[in-house]
Amino acid sequence: PNEEKQQVIDFDTMDDFEFVFDIALAPEFKAEVSSSDKVDYYTIEVTDAMVDNQVKAYTQRNGKYEQVAAYEDNDMLKGLIAELDENGNTKEGGIQVEGAVLMPSYIFANAKVNDVLVFNPNTAYDGHAAEIASLLKIEKEAAAEVKSDFSFQVEEITRFVSGELNQEIFDQVFGEGVVKTEEEFRAKIKESIAEQLVADSDYKFLIDARKMLMEKVGKLEFPDALL
Numbered sequence: 001p002n003e004e005k006q007q008v009i010d011f012d013t014m015d016d017f018e019f020v021f022d023i024a025l026a027p028e029f030k031a032e033v034s035s036s037d038k039v040d041y042y043t044i045e046v047t048d049a050m051v052d053n054q055v056k057a058y059t060q061r062n063g064k065y066e067q068v069a070a071y072e073d074n075d076m077l078k079g080l081i082a083e084l085d086e087n088g089n090t091k092e093g094g095i096q097v098e099g100a101v102l103m104p105s106y107i108f109a110n111a112k113v114n115d116v117l118v119f120n121p122n123t124a125y126d127g128h129a130a131e132i133a134s135l136l137k138i139e140k141e142a143a144a145e146v147k148s149d150f151s152f153q154v155e156e157i158t159r160f161v162s163g164e165l166n167q168e169i170f171d172q173v174f175g176e177g178v179v180k181t182e183e184e185f186r187a188k189i190k191e192s193i194a195e196q197l198v199a200d201s202d203y204k205f206l207i208d209a210r211k212m213l214m215e216k217v218g219k220l221e222f223p224d225a226l227l
Contacts, residue, residue, distance in 0.1 A: 019209055024223045031213040039209045044197040046190045048115065054189050055165065062163025070155050071111040077102045078156040081136065084118070084149045090147070097137050117152045 002020040009017055071077065078101050083094030111117060125131040133143035136150075163169065170179045179185045 003065055022226055026227050027222065029217045029220060029222045031216050033213070034218075037212065039205065039212055040115055041205050042201050044194075044201055046197070048192045050193055051186050051190050054193065055186065056162070058169055059162040059165055060160075062172075063160055064163070065158050066161050066202045067105075068157050068159045069113055071154075074103065074160070077111060077154050078150070078158065080151075080153045080155065082151045084151055086148075088149070090151065094148075094185070095136050095138065095146070095150075097135070100135065100152070102135075111154050111157070113154055113156045113157055117154065119152065120147075120149050123148065124146050 002022050006020045007018065011017075068075065078099060081095075081097040081100045083091045083096065085091040087095070087206075121135060125135070127144075129140045129144040132138075132146060133140040136143060136146065138146075141146045165182055165185070167180070170185050171177070173185075174188055179188050
């Protein structure tokens with residue numbers, strides 16, 4: 001409705017009414033294509049690394065946690081954390097956390113069950129109060145003031161072990177008896193990934209085709225003020 005040219009209307013007293021509207025028309029255009037127009041269609045290559053990552057994902061689904069004697073990267077340590085005094089002894093009335101869990105690749109290089117390790121949470125966590133508070137089970141405000149060393153007695157070391165690449169996994173993924181060897185399994189995965197990537201190839205083609213057509217149309221004029 002045009003608010004400037006529209007006259008006042010009284011529906012109670014008037015018999016004839018005149019309404020004024022502004023109408024925006026879409027500009028006409030042509031986007032003609034011929035056999036001389038070319039748009040590339042890309043087929044995405046499925047690499048060995050992509051297949052390896054998918055195989056790893058499937059084996060991890062069937063993985064499990066095992067108790068081990070010595071630490072390796074990505075293992076989890078569980079044990080008793082205790083605050084130490086200035087002499088390196090357990091502080092009387094100090095902070096203690098039972099069953100504390102650490103993934104300590106950036107704190108401890110080596111550790112075995114029953115080892116007693118010494119670390120400083122403030123240094124290990126770069127002074128991040130939220131992380132220190134979570135580890136020591138204390139308030140964030142109190143964690144900011146913790147500067148002392150702590151001992152960590154290793155009670156358990158847990159490691160995640162991926163499942164074996166076997167017939168059980170083959171059947172879980174593709175159905176019973178569809179594939180019987182690792183070579184067939186990898187080939188089937190490669191085929192599945194290729195099918196999934198077709199949607200990406202189609203989308204890339206759509207973008208490029210649209211760009212080509214828009215270039216043929218050229219600049220269009222729209223009633224910007226009204227819009």
